[in-house]
Amino acid sequence: SQQGEEDPQALSIQEGENATMNCSYKTSINNLQWYRQNSGRGLVHLILIRSNEREKHSGRLRVTLDTSKKSSSLLITASRAADTASYFCATQTFYSGGGADGLTFGKGTHLIIQP
Amino acid sequence: DAGITQSPRYKITETGRQVTLMCHQTWSHSYMFWYRQDLGHGLRLIYYSAAADITDKGEVPDGYVVSRSKTENFPLTLESATRSQTSVYFCASSLQETQYFGPGTRLLVL
Numbered sequence: 300s301q302q303g304e305e306d307p308q309a310l311s312i313q314e315g316e317n318a319t320m321n322c323s324y325k326t327s328i329n330n331l332q333w334y335r336q337n338s339g340r341g342l343v344h345l346i347l348i349r350s351n352e353r354e355k356h357s358g359r360l361r362v363t364l365d366t367s368k369k370s371s372s373l374l375i376t377a378s379r380a381a382d383t384a385s386y387f388c389a390t391q392t393f394y395s396g397g398g399a400d401g402l403t404f405g406k407g408t409h410l411i412i413q414p
Numbered sequence: 415d416a417g418i419t420q421s422p423r424y425k426i427t428e429t430g431r432q433v434t435l436m437c438h439q440t441w442s443h444s445y446m447f448w449y450r451q452d453l454g455h456g457l458r459l460i461y462y463s464a465a466a467d468i469t470d471k472g473e474v475p476d477g478y479v480v481s482r483s484k485t486e487n488f489p490l491t492l493e494s495a496t497r498s499q500t501s502v503y504f505c506a507s508s509l510q511e512t513q514y515f516g517p518g519t520r521l522l523v524l
Binding site for chain 2: 330331332334341342343344347352387389391401402403404405406407
């Protein structure tokens with residue numbers, strides 16, 4: 300069953316603008332991760348936020364997590380044409396340091412950056 | 415080259431045939447995973463492995479078999495391929511919580 304659901308399914312913006320994607324999930328999690336997938340390629344890890352964290356930054360990426368609403372958002376600032384890709388949120392319900400669940404992915408947001 | 419590789423990258427087969435997709439990682443990560451990606455479903459976990467000789471089912475394991483005799487290899491076998499197994503298959507390994515994905519294998523079952 301799908302854990303994460305991204306919103307919107309597709310987003311088209313002008314280069315230089317900010318892009319915001321949202322993710323909602325259903326059950327308690329240990330962490331939430333965002334991945335990027337360029338067309339025809341494998342997924343690349345972008346950022347991880349743990350359940351006890353509320354906000355995290357990495358370069359032009361900002362992720363927030365609201366566990367009370369079971370939702371997360373990914374903000375990409377000053378978008379570039381190279382940011383065109385599909386973005387997936389993935390939740391992990393269990394991680395003990397010695398063992399880990401697989402990730403449960405949403406269906407993704409397809410982001411198009413218009414030059 | 416270091417990293418995670420998958421072979422073949424593209425495969426066409428017929429229903430009822432046995433197919434094995436290979437996955438190899440050079441990092442010595444303990445955990446490895448197999449996912450399938452389908453339009454409308456996103457990625458779904460098929461099987462995962464915590465270490466050599468330890469495997470467990472994911473969300474959609476039916477019709478698939480895995481083995482892990484060596485830490486670096488995690489092959490996925492479709493025992494008798496069906497058209498519903500047409501998909502893109504991704505292998506991943508993990509270091510702590512982060513997963514690292516291979517380039518994928520596009521499988522078409524006719």
